[in-house]
Amino acid sequence: MTVVILTIGGLALRYIETRMVATAGETLALTAAEVSDKLDRFLSERYGDVLMMAETFSVQPHNRKFQSAYVARMKTAYPDYLWIGATNERGQIVVATDPATVGRDYSAQPWFQIVRNGRAVHMGDVEPFAVMGGPDTIAVTAPITGPNGEFLGVVTMRVGISGLEHVMTGTLLAFRQREGFWGALEYQFLTEKGVAFIDSDLSHKGLVNLIQLGLPSALVSQRSLSSYVEEEHLRRHVPVITGYAKTQARGGFEGLQWTVL
The missing domain is CATH 3.30.450.20 (PAS domain)
Structure with a gap:
């Protein structure tokens, strides 16, 4: 028992x-x-943000004053963005939330090349962003296009991991x-x-x-x-x-x- x-x-x-x-x-x-x-x-929201910005810049592709004000407002409104910039068709930064980065050449970067070669939006995996001192970020990039679909540059953002x-x-x-x-x-x-x-x-x-x-x-x-x-x-x-x-x-x-x- x-x-x-x-x-x-x-x-x-x-x-x-x-x-x-x-x-x-x-x-x-x-x-x-x-x-x-x-x-x-x-x-997905960050994906939508970069698409919206790229479409807006495509309407005014050469208005640097407007573009500079736009990226500044975006960074203020969304603290998750550590840095926002736009390039010309050669990969050179033409506007950015950090003025010290204007003029830098990013034509060799994968995020620029992938979007230039036809991808609508590229979201990279986590990697350090040296410009801001090396914090881990995600690169989100979309193309700026002209009225006939010609490539004019990219909009690119760095989303902080925090x-x-x-x-x-x-x-x-x-x-x-x-x-x-x-x-x-x-x-x-x-x-x-x-x-x-x-x-x-x-x-x-x-x-x-x-x-x-x-x-x-x-x-x-x-x-x-x-x-x-x-x-x-x-x-x-x-x-x-x-x-x-x-x-x-x-x-x-x-x-x-x-x-x-």
Whole structure:
């Protein structure tokens, strides 16, 4: 009888543990998906902004006074933009929110060449922007065209990463308040290649590739849009539950295939 009772008790505890893990995992996966959706909207809005600016500049392609005032207003209205500029057809900056960059030649840059060669909008992955001292940014670029479709230059913006991190921290705060959970929470944003460009552990931000390190959540996110996994924490070597979700295309915006952990 004692053996039977112990067996039933063990099964009950295992069932409770399994359900608790599943509940926590599903909640974390939903939170990751919520963050991913907000990221998609944030980036889609930046996509729309650069298209609108390019269309406006195409109407007045040589009015530098108007263009200078326009980029200044945009930067004031949207602090997420660290720098905004426009080039001529040769890739030289003709107006910019930082006057010191006017005249610089960016014709060799991929964002200029890709748009010049026919792409409607180019959104680059995260990389340092040396002009502003090296902060991580996203380049968003669209062509300026003439009345017959001729290429006249580009409009290009640098979106700061801090705006993306605010999306995460704001969502986590809402999650804590909604779920009543105040335990330890960590998060990462991964590029398509697996590099953690936003990390709640600032000492490892941008220094690790979680796909190359074989982290299960990073690997499985390459095959599934959103779910959760039980895994071992790479640095603390303790069991954790990780919810994940991938960013997706939205409207005409193709997306960057990032992963939220």
